[in-house]
Amino acid sequence: AQSVTQLDSHVSVSEGTPVLLRCNYSSSYSPSLFWYVQHPNKGLQLLLKYTSAATLVKGINGFEAEFKKSETSFHLTKPSAHMSDAAEYFCVVSDRTSGTYKYIFGTGTRLKVLA
Amino acid sequence: EAQVTQNPRYLITVTGKKLTVTCSQNMNHEYMSWYRQDPGLGLRQIYYSMNVEVTDKGDVPEGYKVSRKEKRNFPLILESPSPNQTSLYFCASSFRRGGGTEAFFGQGTRLTVV
Numbered sequence: 001a002q003s004v005t006q007l008d009s010h011v012s013v014s015e016g017t018p019v020l021l022r023c024n025y026s027s028s029y030s031p032s033l034f035w036y037v038q039h040p041n042k043g044l045q046l047l048l049k050y051t052s053a054a055t056l057v058k059g060i061n062g063f064e065a066e067f068k069k070s071e072t073s074f075h076l077t078k079p080s081a082h083m084s085d086a087a088e089y090f091c092v093v094s095d096r097t098s099g100t101y102k103y104i105f106g107t108g109t110r111l112k113v114l115a
Numbered sequence: 116e117a118q119v120t121q122n123p124r125y126l127i128t129v130t131g132k133k134l135t136v137t138c139s140q141n142m143n144h145e146y147m148s149w150y151r152q153d154p155g156l157g158l159r160q161i162y163y164s165m166n167v168e169v170t171d172k173g174d175v176p177e178g179y180k181v182s183r184k185e186k187r188n189f190p191l192i193l194e195s196p197s198p199n200q201t202s203l204y205f206c207a208s209s210f211r212r213g214g215g216t217e218a219f220f221g222q223g224t225r226l227t228v229v
Contacts, residue, residue: 034217
């Protein structure tokens with residue numbers, strides 16, 4: 001069965017330091033993987049997606065993620081955090097189960113950026 | 116501008132009083148869905164629709180109804196709301212279901228049932 005585990009419910013970093021948000025998945029097939037960001041009182045916005053092309057995926061606002069099949073991971077990183085990055089981040093997996101596709105959301109990681 | 120529009124954004128209601136949350140998309144997407152977001156649980160799918168007049172249950176459908184009479188609209192209906200349906204609700208649409216397709220989300224509807 002598909003599942004997504006976001007290993008940290010809360011992450012705090014100082015402005016200007018690197019960001020690492022961790023995501024592990026399980027999937028029976030070749031999955032597609034996404035990271036979405038949710039700013040306060042906003043809907044979810046796509047940051048980046050992996051769909052079996054390059055394993056290092058670059059997204060918006062300087063974020064990137066690396067698909068590691070051997071580790072079943074899709075961690076989100078950014079070299080230098082900005083105050084505007086404070087938000088909740090969701091890792092999502094999508095693959096075929098019983099002949100149909102389905103999105104499975106992680107439980108979210110709330111990122112706090114300290115001045 | 117491509118968008119998914121939900122209304123209302125905020126709603127407080129009483130137990131048992133029927134309500135409808137509207138959702139409309141302007142991207143001609145075939146696939147639409149409703150999610151609820153609860154702390155520590157992420158987003159869970161309530162219902163989805165593959166196309167007009169085609170709807171199916173998601174993971175947490177109890178207490179909800181939907182309809183898809185037009186491609187652009189996908190309202191969520193709570194016939195008799197209960198306090199355990201207090202949540203943040205999101206409508207989403209995409210060109211098709213799953214795979215590498217990006218989903219577009221509405222701004223959310225925060226529902227409180229007292």
